Amino acid sequence: MAAAERRGPSPLRLKTMKQAQGSLTFKTDGQGLSEITADVAHWIGEQGIASGLLCVYIRHTSASLMIQENADARVMRDLEAFFRTLVPEGHGLYSHSSEGLDDMPAHIKGALTQTSLTIPVSQGRMTLGTWQGIFLFEHRTRPRQRDITLHLSGE
Numbered sequence: 001m002a003a004a005e006r007r008g009p010s011p012l013r014l015k016t017m018k019q020a021q022g023s024l025t026f027k028t029d030g031q032g033l034s035e036i037t038a039d040v041a042h043w044i045g046e047q048g049i050a051s052g053l054l055c056v057y058i059r060h061t062s063a064s065l066m067i068q069e070n071a072d073a074r075v076m077r078d079l080e081a082f083f084r085t086l087v088p089e090g091h092g093l094y095s096h097s098s099e100g101l102d103d104m105p106a107h108i109k110g111a112l113t114q115t116s117l118t119i120p121v122s123q124g125r126m127t128l129g130t131w132q133g134i135f136l137f138e139h140r141t142r143p144r145q146r147d148i149t150l151h152l153s154g155e
Contacts, residue, residue, distance in 0.1 A: 052154015
């Protein structure tokens with residue numbers, strides 16, 4: 001049997017890497033979790049990128065993002081109750097209170113959670129698990145407008 005002749009690296013088929021960046025704005029009802037999965041999925045579908053990596057980033061310090069179960073609303077209620085217990089609001093608890101009693105607790109909750117998520121995209125869809133969804137976690141008591149920046153890289 002003849003030995004294979006090596007001629008250096010095989011030629012690569014180069015694919016064009018694409019990038020897309022955009023933003024979504026959400027109005028919250030005050031403290032709590034709001035699922036934003038469908039809005040993010042719709043944005044991805046408009047970009048023409050089938051395979052890649054998505055970064056979802058919230059531009060605020062008193063709100064955050066999380067991937068969590070979206071099949072049973074009790075999970076959301078339990079998470080909200082847990083964070084209210086973990087980081088209480090009240091007079092005299094924190095020195096920073098110039099923006100209200102909920103401000104410093106909101107910053108603490110934001111520090112304990114995430115401001116960005118990275119999610120693989122395959123066949124033009126996020127590769128979230130069966131029961132996973134993307135949630136905006138509002139930490140302030142009054143309704144707010146929240147801006148989310150999206151960046152998708154792929155082909």
